Amino acid sequence: MLDRLNEALEQVERDPGEPVDVAAMARAALTSEHHFRRMFSTLAGMPIAEYVRRRRLTLAGAEVIEGRDTLLDIAVRYGYGSAEAFGRAFRAMHGVGPGEARRTGAALNSQSRLTFHLTVEGNTSMRYRIVEKEAFRLIGPKARVPLVYEGVNQPMVDFVMGLGDAVHERIEELSDQEPRGSLAVTVAHDPDQREGSDIDYHQAAATSAAEVPEGMEALDVPAGPWVAFQFDRVNFPEGIQRIWVYAYSEWFPSNPAYRIRQGPSMVKAEYEGDLAGGEVWMPVEKTGA
Template sequence: MEWLERMNREVDYIEANLAGEIKMSEVARVACSSSYQFQRMFSFITEVTLAEYIRRRRLTLAALELQQDGTAKVIDIAVKYGYESPVSFARAFQSLHGITPAMARHDGIEMKAYPRLSFLITIKGAEAMNYRIETKESYEVFGIEGIFRIEGDGDAPQTPAKLWEQSHANGDVKRLESCAGELPMFVSRDLHSVHALCSYRKTGPDTFPYMLCAFKDESSNTEGYTSVTIPALTWAIFPSDPHPWDQFNETIEKLYHRFYTEWLPSAGYEQVKGMEFEMYGEKNGLNYIELWFAVRKV
């Protein structure tokens, strides 16, 4: 259960520093992973981003202090929990609690409390989760790279979804398809030519790389594209059921969620640097997805 222990140690660090600075580099050190990898796991498991969890917990504690200490100044509590001014604190406080900080001191006022999270293994339904473990030799991919902020607040395109949208609209996906080589023998013949690769190199503490990519062979035209060598790795591969296009987002989110909440905590594997592939294909006129996670035994 080392994976769960690490996740809980990370929450311990966050909780101990809610009234202070939370360093993502320290979160990564405690987690023995990258900041991006931890924040990604956190959001898929809890269905809330790490930044939002921290915001809710700080405003929960701030409300308790306002109720319990009638002499505490709002500006002091605002600064304690990371807000630069009473105005920004009041705006955030009212957004969460529906009242102003001053009103929180009154008897009978209703507010929201978000408790500390703990990570546990729970027994769920008996729905099967199909997967396979495959070891691949080194190979190369190439494609269109974007660097994104973890919270999605960077320069445009702001998210991988935006990169896909823009690349379809301007014809970049079609051009990449035309430059791709043959699919390698170790992947399904039902897969398309263009896929997505994530977290294949370090960028920054709060950013991650994401690439629309194709497999490279002797016939590929890689001019103008970013090339990446994928080292020999073991992959845990999770295929989806075939689905219509309008169910794509629901399907991929469910695969990610089940990987992090059901398979990874008890499988005896851990992720390797967070590297992932999203493979897209088609069967009998329906779409399907394969999520590839680089893993190693623990």
């Protein structure tokens, strides 16, 4: 999987001025566009479009400083329709316009070329299971919060803490199937899942209940397979957040028969001070590999 991802990224280097065709890159990686976007953002820490923009302007910056071609020629070569559009993008990344950079030999920012590798460590292991689930519902209160990859998501914490004991007890009562109990459920709206983008956060129960209590919402989830990663006594929230990195950097490349599918992610956790144990559930689908 990672070899195919690296081959897909070669398109950026070969044709830096061509429009970004993420669907074609996903096909080159033999996966879905949804999986490709999520995998790239998780591993690189930025969306694929942002990486392409930064690589494009890094290469263009070198040519601007070199001074052989006109600024307009460079702009066109790297996919910009006008010198003005190129100038705005150049300044946004480098903090200086291309003309000034050429005149003064200004120091420019650089986006290194990304290559993904799978590092196998003998002491790294994660228990997981594949669970086939029938269609079910997630019922509970919902809030719109920003996506945070590292550290405490304070709006999320404030939302959960403000629900009150009666609401948490009602969620527990609604739970009638795996994963049992009160779940942290996230649904992303940005296909690139950029840091700070909006996500729907549900404090919810997996249930077959038809009735939705007042103040709660229902999210209908179709039937399909899930991968459930088990964790025990990890630091909260960093230990749980690292499971997503582990999944995309190690588990999916090592298990090419599965890829992520669209749907909510669910976390079932029990807390003991700053430590947590439980499971992270990710919706997957078979690739046919």
